[in-house]
Amino acid sequence: MTPTGVDLQALIVDQNLAGVMKGTELAAYARSKHPHLNIVVMSGDRLGSLPRDTVFLPKPFQAERLLEAVRD
Numbered sequence: 001m002t003p004t005g006v007d008l009q010a011l012i013v014d015q016n017l018a019g020v021m022k023g024t025e026l027a028a029y030a031r032s033k034h035p036h037l038n039i040v041v042m043s044g045d046r047l048g049s050l051p052r053d054t055v056f057l058p059k060p061f062q063a064e065r066l067l068e069a070v071r072d
Helices: 023-033 063-071
Strands: 010-014 038-043 054-058
Touching: 010 023, 010 063, 023 038, 023 054, 038 063, 054 063
Parallel strands: 010 038, 038 054
Antiparallel strands: none
16 A cells, blocks of 8 residues: 555556656656556667566557556
């Protein structure tokens, strides 16, 4: 449970976020706070390293592939 009482199941984030943080940075932060969270980082570009246990989803993709990535 989070401090707000919400049970997080998954984080789906684009690598290119507006602002100072990249999607992989947000994923790493989320992983440090929620070790068992399903995390998917998507991008149209190739990425270097990902936080542990994070799924990369290349764009473009079909909705079915997104569902598979969240379940992985």
